[in-house]
Amino acid sequence: MSSKVLVLNGPNLNLLGTREPEVYGDETLADVEASAKATGEALGLTVTCRQSNAEHELIDWIHAARGEFSAIVVNPAALTHTSIALLDALNTYDGRVIEVHISNVHQREAFRHHSYISGRADAVIAGCGVHGYDLALRHLAKLLN
Numbered sequence: 001m002s003s004k005v006l007v008l009n010g011p012n013l014n015l016l017g018t019r020e021p022e023v024y025g026d027e028t029l030a031d032v033e034a035s036a037k038a039t040g041e042a043l044g045l046t047v048t049c050r051q052s053n054a055e056h057e058l059i060d061w062i063h064a065a066r067g068e069f070s071a072i073v074v075n076p077a078a079l080t081h082t083s084i085a086l087l088d089a090l091n092t093y094d095g096r097v098i099e100v101h102i103s104n105v106h107q108r109e110a111f112r113h114h115s116y117i118s119g120r121a122d123a124v125i126a127g128c129g130v131h132g133y134d135l136a137l138r139h140l141a142k143l144l145n
């Protein structure tokens with residue numbers, strides 16, 4: 001379990017590559033997931049990736065991660081700014097949590113400045129593009145090994 005990391009992506013991130021590429025870049029979710037797995041492998045981490053547009057599915061995956069995964073890298077997308085339910089789910093999980101945002105949410109609309117998740121996260125990465133996922137895994141490799 002110590003090297004198992006779950007990478008979770010929330011609503012609309014399935015459209016990466018075609019969704020607002022000027023904000024989110026032109027790499028697809030498949031590219032991001034392949035890169036996360038390759039980075040993980042190089043770091044001795046086993047990476048599992050999941051994406052959903054449904055809040056309940058993300059919550060179920062967090063519940064299932066309890067005792068199974070030693071860390072979660074999560075980009076909750078818009079649920080970052082709205083979901084107490086996702087925060088509550090992460091509060092039932094006692095592994096490491098890294099929150100990732102592709103864009104710098106603090107440079108954007110005011111409603112993106114607040115995160116329900118950040119208070120639970122061990123670290124927050126924003127504005128590094130999709131490289132943020134790799135940075136999160138590198139940080140986890142340090143924390144977990």
Ligand code: DQA
Binds near residue numbers: 105
């Ligand atoms: C995002 C930022 C959120 O505000 C937005 O709703 C997203 C993506 C990001 O990765 O930059 O869907 O989490």
